[in-house]
Amino acid sequence: MTSRKPAPSRQGGNGRKPDDDDYVLDSQVGFILRQVSQRHAVIFDELIGEGVTPTQWAALSKLQEIGPTSQNLLGRLTSMDAATIKGVVLRLGKRQLVETNPDPGDARRLVVRLTEQGRRLTRKLTPRAAAISQVTMAPLTPEEQTRLLALLTKLR
Amino acid sequence: MTSRKPAPSRQGGNGRKPDDDDYVLDSQVGFILRQVSQRHAVIFDELIGEGVTPTQWAALSKLQEIGPTSQNLLGRLTSMDAATIKGVVLRLGKRQLVETNPDPGDARRLVVRLTEQGRRLTRKLTPRAAAISQVTMAPLTPEEQTRLLALLTKLR
DNA sequence: GAATGAATATTTGTAGGCAAACAATAGGGA
């Protein structure tokens, strides 16, 4: 018999005193979130093709949605900070999927826009992106899917 | 009037033909997951202190749970691949929180164990780690929290 | 017009995160 917690003393109403032993990594939100994100990343990679990453896709898709935007705003709309969006735009630029120009009306801004190539690719990938979301959620029933999205959105 | 979709023709039962316009980045699971993870990371950073990162905490906590383990197994148990866990163990080693030794029984293995310092720090941080999970979930009622964890676990 | 503070962009440094290629060892089976 080696248990460190043979008979935990109850106290106060019906509760237990929280013990360090109660902390199990595998049931913490943060840890589970990371695992779900990893699974999603795998699915993304398998279905998207074209060497496009999730963040790159976010930038492309958002540009398709809203048209040319400043690099900084694009970052905010895709939840990337200034340094991160810079790298993403740089790599998309190297592949000729976006182009950047100084904003004539505001010398601070760098306007990012899809190239024709970028538009074509984005249109081509959109159905795959939709499939990625479906496959990711596939283990859940439609009702569960709706519930999950609602709950996650509250934590956003 | 510039709408590209003035009167979508219905067909087949009650449905609509899915259109590219239906894809909105902000309601995709992957994108929302990233945002929730980001919020969690901020909370983690604010509450944990000691310059410990989420992955480093995962390693510390898991070592506390199960005792000395091979580096590779530790990686699997914390959902990190071999290259990632190597870096994490390296940085924890620099801070004297873990130590590594060759496994006498298997020359391939590198056994990772908490140092006394590492054990002390882990014990100290465990209540904070628990608080991080609570604060992250705080926008949800207890019932919602349970439901969310159950749904996420199915996607793990 | 000048000062001030906010917004935008860039650079550097640190830390995950993974793929791919590689080396070494372990474990079995022919």
Add this chain to the structure above:
DNA sequence: TCCCTATTGTTTGCCTACAAATATTCATTC
């Protein structure tokens, strides 16, 4: 014993991700 395969660990390269420091420009206020 020898060979084959799986496991473990390392290294390199590329891509996020963010903090912090810096420079430039804009907008506001005085």
